[in-house]
Amino acid sequence: MMFRFESPIYLWLLLLIPILVIVNIYHARKKKKRYKAFGTPELLKQLSPGVSRYRSIVKFSLIEIALALAIIILARPQTISPTSPEKREGIEAIIAIDISNSMLAQDVAPSRLDKSKLMIENLITRFTDDRIGLIVFAGDAFVQLPITSDYVSAKMFLDDIDPSLIETQGTDIGRALDLAMHSFAQDTKAGKAIILITDGEDHEGNAEEMARKAAGMGIKVFILGVGSPAGSPIPLGDGEYLKDNAGNTVMSRLNEDMCRKIAAAGNGTYIHVDNSDAAERQLKAEIGKMQKGQFGTLTSTAFSEQFQAVAIILIILLIIEAIILEKKNSRLQNLQLFKRKK
Template identity: 55%
Template structure:
């Protein structure tokens, strides 16, 4: 496994394009000033020792060396030893509705974006727990298998959009069924399915699926996102709204009754998600009540530092930059590596 020991230093990489832009701008201004003195070809003949390409080569070598130094400061590491450890935790499968209706903006900034932020904060509070992510619309599929790698969970979360599933609809039953298959076979572990949806179930069977989960000791918590009053569905990349075949604007409404029935059948609670943090607090309180048991996790326990390679590369780049002169060396006047053909 590869990781950075000090990943915050990677933010310094933004300096590289800034320096490159400044260098290009400086070259442009320099060439513009030179043209004021006379014909560029004549100036070139009057200054035969001035190299057109060497300053560029020196700059790019220096910039590459700086990039190597920044990566070196971030401490790249490779995991060298993996062990199975036992920790006290629970298992949670998040099933997120990504149908087009989740683009509605009756919750700020949208139902889907609000849900993603809620999941992100939920994952941040996990400690020694396992999490999996399922996305669903007209069908359901596993976005992230159950894991204790929270960094990967948040990374996969960022990539979730309605375009991941071409089949539109809201198959809540299919999502719950898939979630039940996502848990590990460990005994005695508290298990929960966190279903996040606007409740517009088009396929049926959701209540029966939640009852089946409850019989297996899996609690189903339902977070209803949206407003019962409804909201139009924006068309991405435009100021238009989705319309039906008759040209009428489609209004999507939160089906709280459906959400409440699913939560009741699954032995969990229903919480409405609005523009406050109340839903997050209520969900965390319920999840903390779940029984924690020994959860086996494969983790890397030793990491080898890899900065030495980058240090040597930076040193070689700096040495090459120092050896290249800005002007042509008269000792090598017959050797011009930077001459245009």
């Protein structure tokens, strides 16, 4: 079993200990000089019989030790348990999110994009040994997060997703699928899936071709269509809605027919995303059917906090310091525990 500090930077505060000792010695000497101005040590001892010579030293020492222990607690002492290798088996999934302006439509609450992000976050939470990557696309596409098992980073990158990430507007699903196909790791036989979330307003027309190419590589293409076929206006954030050149409000409609065709070409499934969690459950079930592959071994390390014992000692020292008085206790002056017998 090994030992470590989680926050060792706080240990630099231990330099306060010798500094306080030097300051205390300096003030003690100044105090001694002031006392000498009043008379001889014998006279002062007679004038102040209750003053203890050593109690202040003991109290200061206890405070110093307590301060050192408090600093150690801040540094979080931990013991490290022996590591245990575990086999990791899962799938690889590249999640491609449409971040075109039409995804700001609110026919799905709170918006198409926010609903998509929430669904992905819940999906990531359920992953255990799988690898995931994030791609954002509109008129262009780029990798937001390379394929990884770091779910914490995945959620952080997910929070930052916004239409402002891509200046080129539009919805180039084919480009997103092409980028996703080339974003998988090459060293595994695990099942591979592209989970593409969009409202289906494709302006390029090569999405089905790319989906068939992905299927030929053994990659399943799941299309999640978010929104309503009835359509919804696109808010601009200032209370206004997007309008066309003629001044008419633009209605963004979910193109379910195109989404189904892309999913069929990619040997996958089309799933409609609405205000319920049905799409999330269906996607989870489909992913559960996929072949899992081994990614090697995961070495897990357990850290156990050890500050409790130090805290108990600290509390005991502070109690003792509070009990000890600067002056001698008159009731105990006649108690001579260490007096020699004649």
